[in-house]
Amino acid sequence: MRHRGFSLIELMVGMLVSLICILAIMSxxxxxxxxxxxxxxxxxxxxxxxxxxxxxxxxxxxxxSGMVQGNRYGLWGCPMEAWSSSTKRLPLAGALPxxxxxxxxxxxxxxxxxxxxxxxxxxxxxxDVIGIIGGNPALRVFxxxxxxxxxxxxxxxxxxxxxxxxxxxLGIRSDGTCxxxxxxxxxxxxxxxxxxxxxxxxxxxxxxxNSYVFDMGTEPVISLYGVDATSHSLVSFDLLQRPVNGxxxxxxxxxxxIVQIKALYxxxxxxxxxxxxxxxxxxxxQPTGAWSIGTLTATTAxxxxxxxxxxxxxxxxxxxxxxxxxxxxxxxxxxxxxxxDQPTVKYTITTQPHYxxxxxxxxxxxxxxxxxxxx
Numbered sequence: 001m002r003h004r005g006f007s008l009i010e011l012m013v014g015m016l017v018s019l020i021c022i023l024a025i026m027s028x029x030x031x032x033x034x035x036x037x038x039x040x041x042x043x044x045x046x047x048x049x050x051x052x053x054x055x056x057x058x059x060x061x062x063x064x065s066g067m068v069q070g071n072r073y074g075l076w077g078c079p080m081e082a083w084s085s086s087t088k089r090l091p092l093a094g095a096l097p098x099x100x101x102x103x104x105x106x107x108x109x110x111x112x113x114x115x116x117x118x119x120x121x122x123x124x125x126x127x128d129v130i131g132i133i134g135g136n137p138a139l140r141v142f143x144x145x146x147x148x149x150x151x152x153x154x155x156x157x158x159x160x161x162x163x164x165x166x167x168x169x170l171g172i173r174s175d176g177t178c179x180x181x182x183x184x185x186x187x188x189x190x191x192x193x194x195x196x197x198x199x200x201x202x203x204x205x206x207x208x209x210n211s212y213v214f215d216m217g218t219e220p221v222i223s224l225y226g227v228d229a230t231s232h233s234l235v236s237f238d239l240l241q242r243p244v245n246g247x248x249x250x251x252x253x254x255x256x257x258i259v260q261i262k263a264l265y266x267x268x269x270x271x272x273x274x275x276x277x278x279x280x281x282x283x284x285x286q287p288t289g290a291w292s293i294g295t296l297t298a299t300t301a302x303x304x305x306x307x308x309x310x311x312x313x314x315x316x317x318x319x320x321x322x323x324x325x326x327x328x329x330x331x332x333x334x335x336x337x338x339x340x341d342q343p344t345v346k347y348t349i350t351t352q353p354h355y356x357x358x359x360x361x362x363x364x365x366x367x368x369x370x371x372x373x374x375x
């Protein structure tokens with residue numbers, strides 16, 4: 001009996017058909033995998049942008065907590081002195097690490113300030129830095145009057161309700177400065193509080209009676225937010241430089257995939273007429289010129305008046321995908337416009353066409369500034 005099988009030609013034809021099928025399957029799989037990676041990368045950018053805006057919005061909405069009356073009693077705008085771990089932190093002794101190295105050495109007690117990022121050598125718009133100050137008092141909201149003669153290690157208050165051991169107290173000095181001190185003990189029966197303030201008696205919490213102290217709680221926020229151009233991430237820095245989990249203070253990542261932050265001030269300038277609500281935003285301005293951080297932090301009456309006009313902050317965040325697109329998939333025109341509904345103060349941001357971008361934009365009223373008209 002003769003045994004029949006496949007001839008060499010038949011085997012070669014079969015292998016060729018199999019290879020064609022494998023190539024077709026792999027090509028379809030590669031397209032699918034590429035689309036999946038693109039979608040996943042875009043989703044990651046959306047999540048990073050959404051989380052970044054949420055984090056910033058949460059901080060800005062609570063800005064000014066613990067010092068809501070400071071605007072009426074000489075606190076807002078005062079140059080701050082603060083100590084942490086037996087080291088003087090504020091005013092700054094030198095420039096901070098990037099991207100916060102342009103922040104002024106004198107930090108002032110203002111709920112929200114914005115430092116314009118400027119432009120690079122090629123004219124590209126650089127990210128802004130946002131500074132936020134606020135507290136977390138457990139009970140006390142309003143100021144506490146100083147009734148006894150203060151010194152570097154004690155302060156006597158007319159009413160110490162809500163102030164506990166471990167709270168940070170922000171006090172006003174007669175020279176227009178203010179200082180942050182830690183309550184080393186709870187108030188005694190005479191409302192006398194022992195403070196933990198390194199330094200000479202002339203640099204205590206306050207230096208005059210009939211002044212005021214504000215309870216900032218156990219975890220006051222005096223932080224900066226910006227964008228790390230190297231890692232493309234939203235980062236923060238604690239100006240008090242408190243250690244985190246036993247590690248030295250450093251620039252901390254908040255969310256990755258962030259390449260741009262820009263902010264505008266919402267200003268009430270009275271242009272709406274005499275009967276207009278004083279908390280209405282009349283116009284939006286960039287943090288430059290008369291509204292630059294250098295001008296707002298100057299010790300002038302004009303700076304104080306300008307800070308009182310700030311009623312809201314509008315923030316725009318740009319998130320970028322991590323996965324570059326194929327050239328055939330390029331759809332980006334090379335730029336994005338932030339705040340497009342404000343033609344006089346909008347920003348045009350240069351982008352890379354092989355990445356995807358998502359813009360997040362929100363307006364945040366400074367609530368703790370608005371309620372001061374009632375108190």
